[in-house]
Amino acid sequence: MKILLINTPRSPHNMILESAPEEAKKYIHKRLIGPPLGLMTVAEAVKDYDVVFFETKGEYDLFPEITPPLKQLVTNLLNEHKPDIVGTTTIASEFNYAIDIFKTVKAFNPDILTVAGGLHTSLSPNDFTDLSVDLVLPGQSAHIFREVVQAKEKNESFENIPGIIINKEGKLYSTKNRAYKFNSAEDDFLMPNRKLIERWRNSYIVGNAKEPSTYLFTSLGCPYKCTFCSIWCQFQGKYLQRDIESIITELKEMDYNIVRFADANTIVNEPVIEHLFDRIEQEGIKKTYIMDIRTDTAVNNPKLIEKLAKAGLKVVICGFESFREEELKKYNKSSEAKLIHQAIDIFHQNGIMLRGNYVIPNDYDDSDFKALSDYTSSHKVTYAGYTILTPMPGTPFYEEIKDQIIDFDLAKYNFFNSVLKTKLPLEKFYENVGKLWLIKKGTDVI
Ligand code: SF4
Known part of the structure; x- marks a missing residue:
């Protein structure tokens, strides 16, 4: 089972910067800099599988001249790694990119399972109706992602996994509630593996x-x-x-x-x-x-x-x-x-x-x-x-x-x-x- 985890690019929209006087521009934040801790936690939950981790923000920051646009970048990754599952986590301002990633995946091979997680899935799960999204995992869901991977591996129905949302032809269906809620800060904490982001270290x-x-x-x-x-x-x-x-x-x-x-x-x-x-x-x-x-x-x-x-x-x-x-x-x-x-x-x-x-x-x-x-x-x-x-x-x-x-x-x-x-x-x-x-x-x- 091969898993490709892709961190979304950041939104380029910044009207404060565009409209500011020249002398103020160097002080205005252009980007939030830091590693994708949430996605690294997801990777840790499935570390015994074949996981490929890709940080698009770091890639565009470090190699802007040679990094292709997102669609081509994702297609290159799909060609190279041939994953069974592609996952990403997203915030509101990067939602469109998450959908672009999933659309590219489905155009490449509709059999690849696409899984969305992150803050925006918790706050606005109903936004994930695009046909390119298979599963939505709101909340602290790294361990639930592992259950998804296991179900895919055994060819079992995702409907038996509590606490997830299944996209069936644009209609979202929630599975039953989880009896046990994971506590990602205590018993269910996952230590992020910083080796995954070594390639992008200097972008931080x-x-x-x-x-x-x-x-x-x-x-x-x-x-x-x-x-x-x-x-x-x-x-x-x-x-x-x-x-x-x-x-x-x-x-x-x-x-x-x-x-x-x-x-x-x-x-x-x-x-x-x-x-x-x-x-x-x-x-x-x-x-x-x-x-x-x-x-x-x-x-x-x-x-x-x-x-x-x-x-x-x-x-x-x-x-x-x-x-x-x-x-x-x-x-x-x-x-x-x-x-x-x-x-x-x-x-x-x-x-x-x-x-x-x-x-x-x-x-x-x-x-x-x-x-x-x-x-x-x-x-x-x-x-x-x-x-x-x-x-x-x-x-x-x-x-x-x-x-x-x-x-x-x-x-x-x-x-x-x-x-x-x-x-x-x-x-x-x-x-x-x-x-x-x-x-x-x-x-x-x-
Ligand atoms: S709710 Fe908490 S984290 Fe959010 S702005 Fe208020 S003090 Fe800060």
Whole structure:
């Protein structure tokens, strides 16, 4: 049984970048850089089979001149490897590419089984009606993928596999619910094999870093429920903490010195993180860490931030979201704007480079942009990011605002394009967002 796992390319749509003043362009995020941890986990679940892993983002980043367009690239892979099963995981903005991959597979050989997984299958499973998709695996489904492979191997019906969706000529049928839900952070954790991505290692170098970074997750999900966020929806509000010794093992085994904790929210249970960093110190693990931390967490735990900084925490990503209390309430952020400056002080006092992110709603006019610009100019961080408040399918915000959506092309749902009608003329809105990216302390992209 030969399995081909293909990571989708990233969406090229970025209207903030296109409309920004020249001097701002170098600071605007062009792409999210990092290994496909989810698909690597899927590969681990079927490692005793013949698995071919292909990372299209890394391929296009490293070899842009010689890498053919997606259809040809996939056809080449199919010719070379002759797989029985092709799988991919996808987020909303890469959904069209996932379908392109499956269409190419079916045109090559309709007998190849196509399997879709990833965030978008959890949040919008009903989108996967294209005839090129055979099976949809929502949720934490790496182990379920293994059951699919075994069923295919034995020529058994997929209908006996609980928790999956079968596409029968464009109509989706759910199999029965699973009695046991896999816990991918604890008993069912799968250690990602970083050898799979060795070919693309150098594509994971961020900014001016001298070496690549990698992702490692210490938890899944988030206990908060921000209206625009898809992460808590994906995990139905659960927060799953990974076993500390398993994290230590992964840190010791990996040959990367820069580690981005790929958690939605790393510090939820403070004693656990405190213990993790005690163990990191005991084991003499010396690495540079990047982490997502909320403002209220930093303000409530300054000693913990100091400890993490001493142990190697160098970059923190902080979702400020808004400088206005009423907007934070509307987003259900469960934090206060007045904490932003305290959090900035705590991070900067500890020598941590801070990336503070704001989301810009579609109803901002010139006076709102001026107020935000004044605020961020007097609350500068190393590097600030300004993205567009986007109704991600499957979130409460999507339900709240769906009648205002004017662009349903999922490729634009990556926070760098407005899919809602803006109060300002669209070009002016984008230009204003683009200009904001100039307001920061640092000179580099982090
Ligand atoms: S935005 Fe951050 S804090 Fe809010 S639900 Fe998402 S991950 Fe959690």
